[in-house]
Amino acid sequence: MDFAAVVENTGKAIDLAGVAVIVIGALAATVTYVSRILRRSPAPDLYREYRLRLGKAILLGLEFLVAGDIIRTVAVSPTFQSVGVLAVIVAVRTFLSFSLGVELEGRLPWQRARPDHRPAGPPV
Structure with missing residues (x-):
């Protein structure tokens, strides 16, 4: 097996792990809630x-x-077009992560938590 195939399979495995984390996490949260x-x-x-x-x-x-996108794009075929597509994908996913973080925490990441503010989670 050559290097490109190993990197491609590693990227796919990390993608699969990401999907599994989302699905299992969503199922666990839903089962607990119900x-x-x-x-x-x-x-x-x-x-x-x-x-x-x-x-x-x-x-x-x-x-x-x-992480899976970065591994596959940069290690296998680092062309300007593939890196550009990766940049767009990472930008969209970073925006989603940022938006979800703000939604869950109720504040921007650089703001301190107010002493009277509880985050969106269970009491600690």
């Missing part, structure tokens, strides 16, 4: 906790997907 609803457990922030868990799974999965 089971708590069915048990009628009193949780005023149940939906917020569900969104936080789902958002974290998506963010982690996006990181894997970006």
Whole structure:
């Protein structure tokens, strides 16, 4: 097996891991959410906790997907066109990650957390 094939397969494996993280994280968050609803457990922030868990799974999965794209594009065929396409993909995914992070935390990354502000997640 040559270098290009190894790198391509490694990139695909990392992409698969990213998709698996998103799917498994979404399923786990949904199962937890539904089971708590069915048990009628009193949780005023149940939906917020569900969104936080789902958002974290998506963010982690996006990181894997970006890594897979970088490995395949830069290591196998670093042409100007492929690097340009990679830049657009990374920009879109970075914007999605940034937007999800702001949505989950309720603040911009460079802002300090207010002492009276609770993030969108479960109480710690």
